[in-house]
Amino acid sequence: MKIRNICCIGAGYVGGPTMSVLAQKNPHIKVTVVDINKDKIAEWNSEDLDNLPIYEPGLKEIVQEARGRNLFFSTDIDKAIDEAEMIFMSVNTPTKTYGKGKGMAADLKYVELSARQIARASTSNKIIVEKSTLPVRTAQAIKNILDNTGNGVKFQVLSNPEFLAEGTSIQDL
16 A cells, blocks of 8 residues: 555644654655644644744744645544545543543543544545554554444554654654
8 A cells, every 4th residue: 555645633742743744754645634623723724833832843844844735734534534544643642530540541532532533434444553652452452443333444553652752852753
């Protein structure tokens, strides 16, 4: 499968910078970053590049170069999912505030919701990349959701751990 179109669910500290660098380095690939937070997407799309939702040295210049060429920010999550051959999941994984593991374990509700949305909106085979701080075996849980709630679409799930450091993420990427 030749990748021409990538979607990233999550326009936060991992998704935004990672996809911006990916788009800059691969101008032949369309990269769409989606999020349910309309204000955050509006900030990514702002004409005032000093108003990006995240500050990282060098990020503004990369967004300026790639945005509108092959880097896009949108709230139309279903469309971006359906059009993509590869989907990065860079969603929030806060610490659980309830149940077993409260105060210690990662809350995977956003990961699970994203997997269900991917399964529902996909009409072609996809590669799914988990790109969040997640516990071991989360890729298998994502695969189970995709395989059991999808439209007969085939999914491959990859784990790409996130190790970015604030202040050096652009350089590190």
